[in-house]
Amino acid sequence: MTSPISRGFRGRRPNAGAAARLPPGQYETHDFPVLSAGPTPHTPLAKWSFTLGARGAPSVTWSWDEFEALPHETITRDIHCVTKWSKFDTVWTGVSIDTIIAAGAEKGIAPAPYVVAVCDGGYTTNLPLADVTGGKAWIAVGYDDKPLHPEHGGPARLLVPHLYFWKSAKWVRELHFRDHDEPGFWEALGYHMRGDPWKEQRYTGDA
Amino acid sequence: MTGDVAEARPIAWRIGTVHEIIAETSRVRTLVLDVPGWPGHRAGQHVDVRLTAEDGYQTERSYSIASPPGDPRISLTIERLEDGEVSSYLVDELREGDTVELRGPIGGHFVWSVRDGGPLMLVGGGSGIVPLMAMLRHRASAPDGVRRATPARLLYSSRSWREVIYRDELAHLADTDDSLRVIHTLTREPPPSWPGYARRIDRAMLAEVTWPASAHPHIYVCGGTPLVETAAKALVELDYEPTSIRTERFGPTGGPA
């Protein structure tokens, strides 16, 4: 269907540079909006841990201090929220999922084709392994040179900037390998299984 | 489940025609739309609206559905933001008979039906009232007995009495229903002899107006991020189950209240 013209709508066009970086249906914001389904959890670092594992299989768990001892990277990327805003050049620090998976492999944890991120508050999100490996995803613990604020997912969130931002699950605590792609929290509520902003995969059934 | 998801059909873009425009406040109006083929919705869901300029430039925004499930038309209530690309068009430019492209319903978490039961505790600020109003309208259409079995309260924060969206309808709903209480707070300009709250929503206010945690209310909080953060955090501190608190955030900045 071609869209009808909205009579009298002129719009506020992004400049050419911004336009090239905006996926379809997105607009640029300079704020950092917050999206979550419920209250913000506040987990003290002493009680925080991160676990890589698989259902009914061995796992490896890092305390906060152990996790902080893993090599960290600085990541600068554009991010895109399914609620339509995009924010350019956001700067994060975090541990690459490649690093985490390599550390797991040393402990005998074999990867599987899909992963599920499990978070404080019970939220989950599903991703193909290929979307979190090869330098595409991190566990982020810092934003703009500061510890990640709880509202934005601190102490640690998944960061998968090439997919819609709900995939960058806040308050992440576990990453599980799965043989099959199983919908997470938002995916079971009508959001897309993969969520590629450049294909505008917002909702279930979007191509 | 995976199979169902893979086979699901896309949420189609549809053309809505403006049937009626209702001025709610000086900055807010309601668009009543005819949307042929509308598949129905649940109270609390939203639509994506897409605007197209003559040169093909497009932009999209989300708007909550204000009308209850089962209404023959879809109502959206839109607040004009300073320099708002889409809201200023929808509030200032759109006329009866014009069309807008939209798709939905979207969202399966911030939803409530009388079948979910009560008590129902709604907390909103400014245009955050919109999805909550769909819930109250839906509840109002339920049979008396069902409604009495699902008591509801709304704590609603606005800048001033003039800026209270749906003011008369809220008063009417509360006057004609003993099991509904509407509590306003006015954050900037309360009228001279205003007997009610005159500050931003805080923990003490929530403790006063909400059922005790032992009553296990279903809680919905909607508005700008600061309001939602403050209210949700305070409710957790007041011992409400985090999973019983559902939130919807409308925008990056403070929003009106």
Ligand SMILES: Cc1cc2nc3c(=O)[nH]c(=O)nc-3n(C[C@H](O)[C@H](O)[C@H](O)COP(=O)(O)OP(=O)(O)OC[C@H]3O[C@@H](n4cnc5c(N)ncnc54)[C@H](O)[C@@H]3O)c2cc1C
């Ligand atoms: C699920 C959902 C449901 C929504 N339902 C409604 C609704 O029922 N009614 C309604 O009026 N709006 C609603 N919104 C907000 C709406 O989607 C737009 O964000 C809003 O209309 C602003 O768009 P704009 O193009 O006019 O402003 P933009 O041009 O995008 O922004 C203009 C300026 O306003 C700021 N801004 C953007 N959004 C907000 C905001 N919400 N509050 C304060 N400042 C803001 C921006 O940072 C910018 O400085 C909803 C949002 C979501 C995510």
